[in-house]
Amino acid sequence: MKNMLQDAIAVxxxxxxxxxxxxxxxxKIISLEKKQTDQLLKLGSVVYESRINGTQIESDVIDxxxxxxxxxxxxxxALVAQRPKKQSVEKIQKPFNEQKETVYATLNRKxxxxxxxxxxxxxxxxxxxxxxxxxxxxxxxxxxSCGHQFR
Numbered sequence: 163m164k165n166m167l168q169d170a171i172a173v174x175x176x177x178x179x180x181x182x183x184x185x186x187x188x189x190k191i192i193s194l195e196k197k198q199t200d201q202l203l204k205l206g207s208v209v210y211e212s213r214i215n216g217t218q219i220e221s222d223v224i225d226x227x228x229x230x231x232x233x234x235x236x237x238x239x240a241l242v243a244q245r246p247k248k249q250s251v252e253k254i255q256k257p258f259n260e261q262k263e264t265v266y267a268t269l270n271r272k273x274x275x276x277x278x279x280x281x282x283x284x285x286x287x288x289x290x291x292x293x294x295x296x297x298x299x300x301x302x303x304x305x306x307s308c309g310h311q312f313r
Contacts, residue, residue: 180246191241198234201227 205227212219288297289312296307303312 184246187241187245191238194234194238194241198231198238201231201234205231 205224208219208223208227211217287300289300289302290297291305291308291310291312293310294305294308296305298306298312304310305312
């Protein structure tokens with residue numbers, strides 16, 4: 163039992179670390195995208211101001227901005243390539259599952275299942291009609307909107 167618990171902790175730790183690393187990469191990608199957008203805006207501003215003012219644009223300004231945009235794009239592509247491939251929980255848990263037989267249960271939703279919904283009074287359990295999706299009190303046997311009979 164102790165080994166199973168340690169294995170489960172190891173699996174959860176690995177999943178959490180993967181999620182953390184992925185979020186960290188995602189933040190770097192978002193930061194690069196923002197910088198790239200800023201550079202694109204600068205390039206557009208330079209071109210627009212030149213056109214409005216009737217002035218000549220120095221080619222080194224455009225070249226510099228285009229190189230910066232390209233460098234940011236290359237960095238972003240490299241970071242996206244580093245993102246871990248999505249793994250299913252079953253693949254990550256495989257060593258743990260091999261130690262003991264695993265039983266999988268399927269959830270079959272029924273129309274009498276209750277759902278939680280936030281209302282003005284707070285959280286409330288409600289029964290939703292499968293025909294019109296109207297929220298009903300959990301004790302009702304008939305939908306208040308369409309008259310559907312709950313089983």
